[in-house]
Amino acid sequence: MKKIIFVGLMSLLVLSACATKEKPLTLEEAKVKAAEFINNNLVQPGTEVSIKEVTEEAGLYKVVVNLPNDQEIESFITKDGKKFFPQVMDIEEVESQTVDAGNSAQAQQQQQLTDIPKNTKPVVEAFVMSHCPYGTQIEKGLLPVVETLGDKIDFKIKFVDYAMHGEKELDEQLRQYCIQEEQNDKYLAYLECFLADEDSEGCLAETKVNTRTMDACVAKTDEEFKVKELFADQSTWSGGRYPQFNTSKDDNEKYGVGGSPTFVVNGTTISTGRDSASLLATICAGFETAPSECSTQLSSASPSPGFGFGTSGAASDASCN
Template identity: 50%
Template sequence: MTHFENENKSDSNEDIHSEHKNEEVHRDAHKEHSEHKSHKESHPVKGKKLKFDMWKVATGVLALILVVTLISSFTSGPDTISKEEAGVNMVQFVNTNLLQGQAVAKLESVTEEGGLYNVKLTISGQEVDSYVTKDGEIFFPQGIKVNEYGNEAASSDAQQQAPADVPKSDKPVVELFVMSHCPYGTQAEKGILPVVNLLGDKIDFQLKFVYYAMHGKTEVDEQMRQVCINNEQTDKYNDYLACFLEAGEAKPCLTSAEINTDKLDLCVTKLDAQYKITENFNDKSTWLSGNYPLFNVHKADNEKYGVGGSPTLVINGEQANSARSPAAYLATICAAFNDQPKECTESTGVSTETYQPGFGYEVGAATAASCG
């Protein structure tokens, strides 16, 4: 069963790399996710897929589809354009036609490679290698190096299967730090929640929040709501969270999880006053780097473990790496037991699929991306 620990310290870490410069961009991105109803992993899911997720091209087939369809009209003839012009055109094309406000691409460099221009972009702090023909007519969102593909695929499979080397204990303490509306945080929550339900009280699981928010007032309010549900109506929290992760809407999930809203509202009011959450939100002079409002409920643990972004997994007091499928989280957590329970060795039907980033339970591509 999950629980929150409320601790308060004030100083913020200034060494955070931002995912986006504009919180409104984040909110627009998350609104593209589906409307929700069910909240169990095993239930049929009806959510919509992400509007466009070109940066997780995983196979040659998808790459070929994108190559055929993403043909731009930057020039009208076969003449070669300069590297500089290609870079400017690609950034404009990606931001206008592909990302459409979900994120902002920035140009890093343009070089010649294999008869093409290699256009390096950064999106949400992640470097992306894309390519364009020298006439600027055909854009390749991702290149696959044929002679390296097999080794990379094998390495990826091994990473999914091999549990991290984590400290062991009789009852592992598992802490997951997220932002409630970070697409990679919600991806991690969807992957780990079935494992939390499976292992039950054999682990001490604590869902906590990163000490700053990147997705506006909506995120700040939701995190206060979740802290209070988990603190005061703990037995209903997992049901609420599973529902919320389907579409990011609180109201229907409060109903389906049978949350006492009067009790919840009172708790939120007290929590807000204790940590000055709304007060700090309204005072931008307190924001991290002037960009992100503080959320200090779990500030002390953020500092203790060096948490810098969402998601961050901590097991037995040390940061741990894990792929984000339920099966991968199960393997990682089970590696932290001195003596593994039968759930670690006898459980069947634990999904090896990774859910898509953001809200909704559609299968997506494995990623190590984060917010922050």
């Protein structure tokens, strides 16, 4: 296969050599030049390489270098002996490998969807930390999906059993836990508002959450799961670094949750894109018979990590763990 050399400013180098009218090195001179340069500048003292052969290719000299470990590499040197390129990339080969990797990843993703257990009403659980930028990222992707599928799925936000973002995260997760448990009809509206700019107080007012009911639930939940008590006792923190938050501890252990986000459909932990289109496809793979809503065209743009409803230029599988 013909080698195509990917070298910056190659045309400039060729033009420069032509402009100076310098006499090119012979093949033997190039062989000596390459060996001296490599041994004097590119390898450890006491190490020596040899040049197996030098041939002309693509307007340069291709140098086959014998390494001490009996391996061979191909390098290139300009014909005037002034520029040395230690490594060559075969563009066709690299592009083919990229395509193969993409096809393999796509096949693995498809197999993963096929392996999701089926249910008449899929159970969808998203484990997050309220202030983890990657948890908020998947939540923003999920909102349009949950709105589209409505009561055809059993959807719930759950929390990782430790918090990485300080006491404010414990407070927010207690609020969200209680709103979802006792005022569920207001939870998604509250969550969407909160994800915009992290304004808990403003969002409680905007979505008309009954704060008296919520506060009573927060106190009860805090007492039941000892959230603030565990926060005050650093000896109980996960790994000595992060306070516990145990409202869904059993499920964290059941699914081996190790960070935010962790996404579960019908009891199976799934790796999925965080854009709405990918999440819809993933959830719909859990239906025994997919409803018409699964054909809805949702955005394939990945939400940006963190707060705010921007989009990210590339998909991300990063997490807080």
